[in-house]
Amino acid sequence: MSETPDSAVRTYIQNHRAAFLDDLAEWLRIPSVSAQPDHAGDVRRSAEWLAAQLKETGFPTAEVLETAGAPAVFAEWPSDDPQAPTVLVYGHHDVQPAAREDGWHTDPFEPVVQGNRLHARGAADDKGQVFFHTLGVRAHLAATGRTAPAVHLKLLVEGEEESGSPHFRQLIEAHKERIAADAVIVSDTGMWSEDTPTVCTGMRGLAECEIELHGPDQDIHSGSFGGAVPNPATEVARLVAALHDEHARVAIPGFYEGIVELTDAERALFAELPFDEERWLRTAKSHGAHGEAGYTTLERIWARPTAEVNGIGGGYQGAGSKTIIPSSALVKLSFRLVAGQDPDRLEEAVRAWVADTVPAGIRHTVTFSPGTRPCLTPLDHPALKSVARAMGRAFEQPILFTREGGSGPAADLQDVLAAPVLFLGISVPSDGWHAPNEKVEIDLLLKGVETTAYLWGDLAQTWRDAHAH
Amino acid sequence: MSETPDSAVRTYIQNHRAAFLDDLAEWLRIPSVSAQPDHAGDVRRSAEWLAAQLKETGFPTAEVLETAGAPAVFAEWPSDDPQAPTVLVYGHHDVQPAAREDGWHTDPFEPVVQGNRLHARGAADDKGQVFFHTLGVRAHLAATGRTAPAVHLKLLVEGEEESGSPHFRQLIEAHKERIAADAVIVSDTGMWSEDTPTVCTGMRGLAECEIELHGPDQDIHSGSFGGAVPNPATEVARLVAALHDEHARVAIPGFYEGIVELTDAERALFAELPFDEERWLRTAKSHGAHGEAGYTTLERIWARPTAEVNGIGGGYQGAGSKTIIPSSALVKLSFRLVAGQDPDRLEEAVRAWVADTVPAGIRHTVTFSPGTRPCLTPLDHPALKSVARAMGRAFEQPILFTREGGSGPAADLQDVLAAPVLFLGISVPSDGWHAPNEKVEIDLLLKGVETTAYLWGDLAQTWRDAHAH
Numbered sequence: 002m003s004e005t006p007d008s009a010v011r012t013y014i015q016n017h018r019a020a021f022l023d024d025l026a027e028w029l030r031i032p033s034v035s036a037q038p039d040h041a042g043d044v045r046r047s048a049e050w051l052a053a054q055l056k057e058t059g060f061p062t063a064e065v066l067e068t069a070g071a072p073a074v075f076a077e078w079p080s081d082d083p084q085a086p087t088v089l090v091y092g093h094h095d096v097q098p099a100a101r102e103d104g105w106h107t108d109p110f111e112p113v114v115q116g117n118r119l120h121a122r123g124a125a126d127d128k129g130q131v132f133f134h135t136l137g138v139r140a141h142l143a144a145t146g147r148t149a150p151a152v153h154l155k156l157l158v159e160g161e162e163e164s165g166s167p168h169f170r171q172l173i174e175a176h177k178e179r180i181a182a183d184a185v186i187v188s189d190t191g192m193w194s195e196d197t198p199t200v201c202t203g204m205r206g207l208a209e210c211e212i213e214l215h216g217p218d219q220d221i222h223s224g225s226f227g228g229a230v231p232n233p234a235t236e237v238a239r240l241v242a243a244l245h246d247e248h249a250r251v252a253i254p255g256f257y258e259g260i261v262e263l264t265d266a267e268r269a270l271f272a273e274l275p276f277d278e279e280r281w282l283r284t285a286k287s288h289g290a291h292g293e294a295g296y297t298t299l300e301r302i303w304a305r306p307t308a309e310v311n312g313i314g315g316g317y318q319g320a321g322s323k324t325i326i327p328s329s330a331l332v333k334l335s336f337r338l339v340a341g342q343d344p345d346r347l348e349e350a351v352r353a354w355v356a357d358t359v360p361a362g363i364r365h366t367v368t369f370s371p372g373t374r375p376c377l378t379p380l381d382h383p384a385l386k387s388v389a390r391a392m393g394r395a396f397e398q399p400i401l402f403t404r405e406g407g408s409g410p411a412a413d414l415q416d417v418l419a420a421p422v423l424f425l426g427i428s429v430p431s432d433g434w435h436a437p438n439e440k441v442e443i444d445l446l447l448k449g450v451e452t453t454a455y456l457w458g459d460l461a462q463t464w465r466d467a468h469a470h
Numbered sequence: 471m472s473e474t475p476d477s478a479v480r481t482y483i484q485n486h487r488a489a490f491l492d493d494l495a496e497w498l499r500i501p502s503v504s505a506q507p508d509h510a511g512d513v514r515r516s517a518e519w520l521a522a523q524l525k526e527t528g529f530p531t532a533e534v535l536e537t538a539g540a541p542a543v544f545a546e547w548p549s550d551d552p553q554a555p556t557v558l559v560y561g562h563h564d565v566q567p568a569a570r571e572d573g574w575h576t577d578p579f580e581p582v583v584q585g586n587r588l589h590a591r592g593a594a595d596d597k598g599q600v601f602f603h604t605l606g607v608r609a610h611l612a613a614t615g616r617t618a619p620a621v622h623l624k625l626l627v628e629g630e631e632e633s634g635s636p637h638f639r640q641l642i643e644a645h646k647e648r649i650a651a652d653a654v655i656v657s658d659t660g661m662w663s664e665d666t667p668t669v670c671t672g673m674r675g676l677a678e679c680e681i682e683l684h685g686p687d688q689d690i691h692s693g694s695f696g697g698a699v700p701n702p703a704t705e706v707a708r709l710v711a712a713l714h715d716e717h718a719r720v721a722i723p724g725f726y727e728g729i730v731e732l733t734d735a736e737r738a739l740f741a742e743l744p745f746d747e748e749r750w751l752r753t754a755k756s757h758g759a760h761g762e763a764g765y766t767t768l769e770r771i772w773a774r775p776t777a778e779v780n781g782i783g784g785g786y787q788g789a790g791s792k793t794i795i796p797s798s799a800l801v802k803l804s805f806r807l808v809a810g811q812d813p814d815r816l817e818e819a820v821r822a823w824v825a826d827t828v829p830a831g832i833r834h835t836v837t838f839s840p841g842t843r844p845c846l847t848p849l850d851h852p853a854l855k856s857v858a859r860a861m862g863r864a865f866e867q868p869i870l871f872t873r874e875g876g877s878g879p880a881a882d883l884q885d886v887l888a889a890p891v892l893f894l895g896i897s898v899p900s901d902g903w904h905a906p907n908e909k910v911e912i913d914l915l916l917k918g919v920e921t922t923a924y925l926w927g928d929l930a931q932t933w934r935d936a937h938a939h
Contacts, residue, residue, distance in 0.1 A: 205693065209791040218755035222904075223804050224674060224876025228776030229767045230756035235710055235779045238801075242711030244704070286687035286797075287699035289831020298698045307697030310704045311794050312785035317802060322678040322839055324804050324876075325780050328755075332707075333786060335692050335793050362758020370791055407693025407793075 007394060009144035010454045014136065014447055021136045021450070022119065022443070024054065026112040028094075028128055029121040035071050035095035035164040044160050047094045048072040051131075051158060058135045059142070060156070066176065068168040071095060071160035075180070078138065078154045086464040087153035088457070089182035091414060092131035092189055093162035096123035097435045104437035117443050124441040125432035130188040131158050133427070133446055137453030144454060151461035155180060159410070162189070166410045173417045182420050184384045184460070187411045188449070190426035192403075193274055195442060198396040199403045200389050201424035202267075203377030205306070206338030207408035208347045208369065212240065212355055213331040215364040220316070220325040227326060231362040234315040237330040240358055244308050244334070248294035251308045251336075255350045261340035263304045267380060270402050271299050284430060303404035307337045337406065344372020374412040376422050377404075387463045388423050391456035395448045425452060476863055478613035479923040483605065483916055490605045490919070491588065491912065493523065495581040497563075497597050498590040504540050504564035504633040513629050516563045517541040520600070520627060527604045528611070529625070535645065537637040540564060540629035544649070547607065547623045555933040556622035557926070558651035560883060561600035561658050562631035565592035566904045573906035586912050593910040594901035599657040600627050602896070602915055606922030613923060620930035624649060628879070631658070635879040639840075642886045651889050653853045653929070656880045657918070659895035661872075662743055664911060667865040668872045669858050670893035671736075674775070675807030675844035676877035677816045681709065681824055682800040684833040689785070689794040696795060700831040703784040706799040709827055713777050713803070717763035720777045720805075724819045730809035732773045736849060739871050740768050753899060772873035776806045806875065813841020843881040845891050846873075852936055856928045857892050857921075864920035894921060 033047035034040040048065045055063035055076040063076035074094060099109035099122035107113045112121035123129070138150055145151070157180055159169055173180060193199040216233035217226075246252045276299055278290060292301040301307070315330025317323035336347055348369045359365045378385045380402065389400040405424070415422045427449040433439045502516035503509040517534045524532035524545040532545035543563065568578035568591035576582045581590035592598070607619055614620070626649055628638055642649060662668040685702035686695075715721045745768055747759060761770040770776075784799025786792035805816055817838045828834045847854045849871060858869040874893070884891045896918040902908045 207693070207793070209793070211791070216756060221754055221756070222876065223776075223778045223780060224676070224806060224874070226754045226756070226771060227778040227804070227806055227875060228774055229759055229761045229770040230751070230754050231758055231760040232779055234782045234801075235713070238707040238710030238779065238782060241704055241707030282699070285690055285695045285699050287685060287690070287695070287831065288833070289700055289829075290698055291700040291829070291831055292698045301698040302695060305697055307692075309692045309696040309795055310701055310707065310785065311692060311792055312787045312796065313703045313707060313799060314783045314787035316779065316781035318781045318783035318800065322680070322802055322804065323780055324676070324678070326778055327781065330782060331787065332703075333791055335696070335791065337693060337696050360758075360760070362756065362760055364757070405693070406696060407691065 006144060010140050010451055013140045013143045014450050017136055017139070018447065022114070025129060025132045026121070028054070028132065029112045029123050030110055032110045032122070033095045033160070034098050035161050036098055041071065044071040044095055048074050048160055051094055052076070054135065055156065058139060066172065068161070068172045070168045073160050073172055074156070074158040075176070076156040078150055080151060080153045081147065081149040082151065082461065085152050085461050086183040087155065087181065088460060089155040089157055089180055089185045089414070089418070090134055091157050091185060091187045091411065093127045093159045094131065095160045095163050096128070097126070097163050099437070106438055114443070118440045119443055120438060120440040122439055124439055125428040126434040126439065127162070127189045129441040129446050130426060130428060130449065133449035134188065134453055136450045138457070140450060140454035141457050145458065151457040154457065155182060162410065169410045170413050170417070173413060177417055180418065182418055183464070185411070185414045185418060185420050185422045187422055187424050188426055189409065190405055190424045191428035191430065191432070192426060193401065195429055195445065197275060197401060198392055198398065199401045200385065200392060201403050201405050201426065202380060202385065203340065204375065204405040204407060204409050204411055206342060206344060206373050206375030206412060208336045208338060208344040208372040209334070210348070210351060210367055210369045211331055211333050212237070213329055213366045214359060215329045216362070217326060217328050220328050223324040223326050230326065231360060232326045233363055234327050234330040236359060236363050237313065237315060237332050240355065241310055241313065241332055243358055249291065250293050251306065253308070253350050253354045256306065259341045260306065261377065263300060267402070268300065271297070271303070274299065274401055274403070302406040304339060306339050306342055309335050311335050337408065338375045340375050340377040342375060344374060347372070373408045374416060376412045376415045378421050378423055382421055383463045383467055384421055384423055384460060387459045388425055388456060391452045391459050392425070394455050395451035425449070475613060479609050479920055482609045482612045483919050486605055486608070487916065491583070494598060494601045497523070497601065498581045498592055499579055501579045502564045502592070502629065503567050504630050505567055510540065513540040513564055517543050517629055520563055521545070523604065524625065527608060535641065537630070537641045539637045542629050542641060543625070543627040544645070545625040547619055549620060549622045550616065550618040551620065551930065554621050554930050555652040556624065556650065557929060558624040558626055558649055558654045558883070558887070559603055560626050560654060560656045560880065562596045562628045563600065564629045564632050565597070566595070566632050568906070575907055583912070587909045588912055589907060589909040591908055593908055594897040595903040595908065596631065596658045598910040598915055599895060599897060599918065602918035603657065603922055605919045607926070609919060609923035610926050614927065620926040623926065624651060631879065638879045639882050642882060646886060649887065651887055652933070654880070654883045654887060654889050654891045656878070656891055656893050657895055658878065659874055659893045660897035660899065660901070661895060662870065664898055664914065666744060666870060667861055667867065668870045669854065669861060670872050670874050670895065671849060671854065672809065672846035673844065673874040673880055674877050675811060675813060675842050675881060677805040677807060677813040677838065677841040678803070679817070679820060679836055679838045680800055680802050681706070682798055682835045683828060684798045685831070686795060686797050689797050692793040692795050699795065700829060701795045702832055703796050703799040705828060705832050706782065706784060706801050709824065710779055710782065710801055712827055718760065719762050720775065722777070722819050722823045725775065728810045729775065730846065732769060736871070737769065739849070740766070743768065743870055743872070771875035773808055775808050775811055778804050780804050806877065807844045809844050809846040811844060813843060816841070842877045843885060845881045845884045847890050847892060851890055852932050853890055853892055853929060856932045857894055857925065860921045860925035860928050861894070863924050864917045894918070
């Protein structure tokens with residue numbers, strides 16, 4: 002299956018390393034902050050820059066795709082083998098806000114190389130990880146002597162991921178035929194660590210709601226009325242307290258119905274990861290582990306659904322005291338979902354549970370935002386094996402498996418394209434996504450390049466093998 | 471016991487009604503809002519105005535008493551009978567904030583008479599109720615032909631009640647000898663209704679605290695960490711949910727220890743009041759009654775201790791959603807206490823309960839503000855009977871008994887002076903304390919005048935009778 006000689010790939014990458022980093026730095030200088038309206042022009046400039054760069058890379062098609070919000074970039078490079086599978090790479094070119102005064106040691110939009118580290122906003126999330134695909138496909142061609150990739154290669158790089166991808170679903174539905182693929186490669190995740198390269202096999206889904214409870218029509222005096230009317234702040238607390246049972250399982254009826262349980266094989270693979278709970282707690286800035294009985298911390302964050310309070314509020318929260326029974330109180334909940342769960346079904350379950358739980362004398366409203374479905378690639382999926390194999394060649398060591406506790410637009414691609422989603426990310430936890438002094442490890446970035454240089458040939462072969470049966 | 475002929479009192483009051491209302495209006499024009507620093511000058515002006523007015527009324531002593539905050543007024547008129555008891559009247563001359571744009575139909579500080587109603591901020595709470603003592607003592611003298619009151623009469627009118635009386639305890643401790651009294655008459659409460667005149671026999675005490683729970687050292691991502699670390703917003707909710715048992719009784723160990731239970735006699739008297747729960751719920755702007763099992767609504771608000779959430783907060787409360795586990799969450803609780811309870815003992819109980827309830831991995835802080843003790847005058851106290859008798863003559867109907875659910879500085883007077891506290895208030899629930907368009911019913915105000923015109927003679931007689939035994 003080694004169509005590509007590894008040494009040729011490595012030589013090619015070393016020869017182009019400097020130019021690759023220079024080009025990436027140029028892109029990182031564009032402050033494409035999608036959340037800040039005054040950077041809208043920069044987000045567009047970032048899209049245009051990338052489209053031009055992809056043309057230069059060799060993609061016959063590379064263009065800016067408009068949305069109702071910030072523009073995306075689409076590129077396509079058909080294989081010279083018409084029977085080859087089609088792969089869509091997903092990433093994003095917008096970045097989180099960043100300002101020197103947030104604690105950056107250097108200007109977040111003036112990339113700085115320090116040893117093996119390239120510091121800049123977007124270095125890891127996600128410009129660096131989109132960009133390794135450019136040198137990767139060229140290394141693939143150079144080392145194999147091809148003039149076109151072994152797969153039909155497509156790239157879709159959105160510009161609103163850091164703003165919650167508000168137009169992504171619309172975008173992919175509008176261009177469904179054009180972006181159609183046999184597999185999706187998402188390069189917007191990370192690995193376990195520098196020493197332990199991993200492939201992520203799924204992300205949790207997400208459903209978010211706000212529950213507002215209304216008691217008295219206005220704040221009323223807690224002396225005159227206290228003890229004799231329902232208090233919406235007390236009731237919102239009772240609702241939250243009823244959210245979990247004594248085993249820290251979510252107590253909403255039907256919550257766990259139909260979920261895909263962790264297999265023993267996957268639990269065993271998770272257990273192979275060098276997990277240090279004390280260290281993880283430091284990363285979590287937390288002072289204790291707590292979660293569903295019968296599961297490890299990794300299983301809890303990757304493979305078990307959750308209900309978390311993101312915010313709670315009602316009544317007087319300022320300095321000192323105010324002796325009122327508040328008129329209303331609210332709680333914002335987010336639910337992380339695993340395969341087999343569905344945001345719409347969850348919404349129904351939550352609405353029924355709230356209606357059953359809130360006592361007489363309290364009105365309630367429940368508002369859900371659009372949800373994100375979970376996605377999961379089974380460990381025995383041939384394309385997943387291809388990714389792990391290509392990564393194994395680049396890293397020269399066995400690849401383990403993780404999942405992501407978070408949620409992303411990958412699920413939309415899975416749904417709209419009806420294609421398996423695979424994750425290829427080389428970022429490590431210390432890269433500081435969304436934080437000051439974001440960086441990417443340059444050697445890992447080049448491992449990303451190398452992995453894709455092997456991946457397209459491997460995937461094409463896997464495809465041929467599968468269709469030969 | 472009718473030293474004072476009722477008709478003489480009524481004639482005197484009718485003859486002085488116009489001047490009395492004019493004077494009151496002049497006082498109401500001074501916006502003595504203690505909570506707003508830019509009205510500090512007005513609060514002082516209000517004190518000076520009152521001291522001058524009390525001199526004019528005939529008090530040999532009437533002066534402004536300084537505190538570390540806003541000034542109070544003290545006045546004293548010794549009886550011509552050196553054996554007479556000493557009575558201290560308490561009220562306050564500061565008012566709640568008020569602005570036309572809050573929903574006032576007229577300028578809150580430009581008194582307007584509409585039929586039987588005098589509208590202005592402070593008309594009922596509390597300038598009107600302090601002021602009826604001026605015409606009252608003059609009617610007492612005029613109708614009895616005395617030159618000095620039948621009791622040693624003292625007035626203490628504070629200027630910070632609407633700001634929580636922060637210096638009141640200091641004030642009365644500093645002037646303990648000077649304000650010493652055999653009984654305290656508090657004129658800062660209300661009656662059941664215009665048709666059902668009542669005397670209040672007690673107020674609940676108050677203890678207030680803020681409990682803050684600390685989880686992660688900063689907000690953390692609910693996708694990356696959700697389900698595996700304790701969430702302080704969830705835990706603050708669980709704490710609040712644990713505050714009451716399924717009978718809506720406060721579940722803090724020791725909470726009910728030593729409380730003075732309602733007697734059957736007082737429950738029977740409460741039950742005589744024409745209580746309309748539907749109507750009460752409308753006043754409470756609430757959509758259901760809810761409280762401790764085994765007690766009526768009136769018993770719950772007057773005679774049972776409570777724990778209420780005044781505010782709860784943590785994490786993200788803005789529009790939309792934010793997928794975090796918040797770093798901290800807080801709840802502000804207020805406890806209403808009844809006779810036999812004590813804010814200091816409660817504080818200990820709450821601290822122990824919080825420490826026992828909050829789980830590992832969550833740090834907590836508990837902060838109490840200075841508490842207010844409950845006060846209660848037994849129904850068979852001779853001075854209480856005097857007040858009820860004087861009111862009965864003024865209103866020409868039997869007087870029933872209530873309590874106040876709220877809390878006030880009366881408890882400090884009870885503690886520092888070691889004297890029984892009696893409540894003489896003529897305000898009715900529709901007067902709109904702290905609300906826009908506050909008013910007082912003029913005929914009730916004059917009943918207040920009339921009551922005090924009878925009261926001093928009655929109390930002096932009661933005192934003589936008690937000491938004759």
